Amino acid sequence: MPDFRGALNAALVGEMERDDKVVVLGEDVAVAGGVFKVTEGLVERFGPERVLDTPISELALAGAAFGGAAAGIRPIVEVMFGDFMPLLMDSLINQAAKYWFISEERHSIPLVFRSAVGAGGRFGPIHSQSPGTLLHNVPGIKVICPATPAAAESLLRAAIRDPNPVVFLEHKRLYTLKEDYEPAAAAEPGRLGQAIVRREGTDVTLVSIMKGVHDALEAADRLAERGVSAEVVDLQSLRPLDVDTVAASLAKTNRLVAIEEGPRTGGWAMGLLGALAATSLDEIEDVWALNTIDGPVPFSPPLEDADLPGADRIVESVAERVAA
């Protein structure tokens, strides 16, 4: 049964076979197969011209990916930890995200920045962040955040084929997640920017991404035992943000909680609630967000666990606000 990293690897192999313009760049991605083992076997299969172990130079890496994409190749960059993402920002935000617009829509920048993100791995404040929200304010890029192996494969394939820059976030605590899925279906590129309903329900909508989707599903199981029917929506993408799918769920349940592994201020959860206020005010009985503290991710295991909005907190919060 394929796990999340195997699904990502299948997407990379499939797309590299399909299009010889696709190249993989990053620190330790070739000979070592990536620190999270996602790129294992690629250099043996496609050679060092297409799978490059680069210096630890994120500015050069991002700049080269941008320039390479502008000049006709399709780079996939592995950014070892999402926390290194700020080093890439000039090439990503100032150049790659603007090129289509400035060139009067004549040229796009087809590149993917893949990155391992998220807390819960005891990596401390600067190897545990989720940088998606830093980027969802940047028009011209997509921010994709899959929750399951099948989604990881089909969305990564779509990201690689997309003509514009895509930031593809991989939650560290999902890499070993297994799923029995149909390989042929996952080989079809998914639609970027499409949320999906992972579980149907009628009393409350739980919205999240990546690891949070699994926490929400576990919470929904436990809420069912208490007589609360929870619907779970997996956004799969922070930009574009599929407000329509969420609004449709809210129209059914009238209550919604957005579960975000990250600080509240400027986060996607509060942004989503704002969007729903603008589109669906009449449908709202109650909406709220569960976040980490508005502070850095702690290292100490009990502190880190207390900071994460896991299934326990979701169940507790929903039980408190939704009368069964």
Next chain:
Amino acid sequence: MKDSADELRRLLERMTSIRRFEEEIQRRFLKGDIPGTTHLCIGQEAVPVGVSSTLREGDLTAATYRGHGASLALGVDETALAAEMMGRATGVCGGRSGSMNVIDRGHGLLGCFGIVGGTIAAATGAALALRGSGNVAVAYFGDGTTNQGYFPECLNFAQVFKLPVLFVCEHNLYGEYTPWEDVTAGANLRARAEVYGIRADTADGNDVLAVRAAATEALEAVRAGQGPAFLECHTYRQVGHSRSDPAKYRPEGELEEWLAKDPLKKARAALGELGVTEEELDELDASMTEQTARCFAAASAAPYPEPAVLARVEEYCNA
């Protein structure tokens, strides 16, 4: 003799056209015809003209925000460039870029980059795509850029992968308003490339033929797959950093010294020695002046883009 005179004449024509363009931009800025800011390359024309004269179809150039000269040297249409400065629909980028970020792939212009060092990154990446093709990427940048993180990272990266890229340093003595030696340790920019094992040369950046010769030689090695090359061109910005800069920081006499070494004057003198008459050179000058006037007249008569485009852009960004 005639061949070299014809060649130098063409180069002088290009440099003169850039000079007139920049002067006209400056004039119109002062009149309020052109919005925003701009960075003029008056005094530095020989560098892009010399380098571009050696480039081939399929090569890609990354120019700085002081990039009008590099753009025109590649053959970017002067009327369309003027229209871009004025934010018109007929501009090179439809009025979306303005002075600092022009892209014109039809003329091999990968882009002009508003962030110091952006050219180095873009050209290094373009060279990654151009590996083995016989084509090269060129990055222009100033002396100040050698203190930017992109410089060491990308030079190392380019050398490790033996990428076909020419790094052209337009050493004009100032990083914006600040003399380069006040903020640069080591005082040897070439050494900063040599330390990576990169081939490095220096040229008189005000002598278009010297630039051309140095670029030709460096690019021969780059095209042959020997990896990147670095070319330091000594030149001087005869105007301020941007339109709001009166350049009062120059020591007395410095500007005059460099005006005497003006690249257009140098080329004129060299053509005189090759037997071209003053009259012919004046004629060349007058015809470039007329051409610039025609281009700017056409550009300023062009329409502005329709605001309806914004909705389409948003739709695309959210699709």
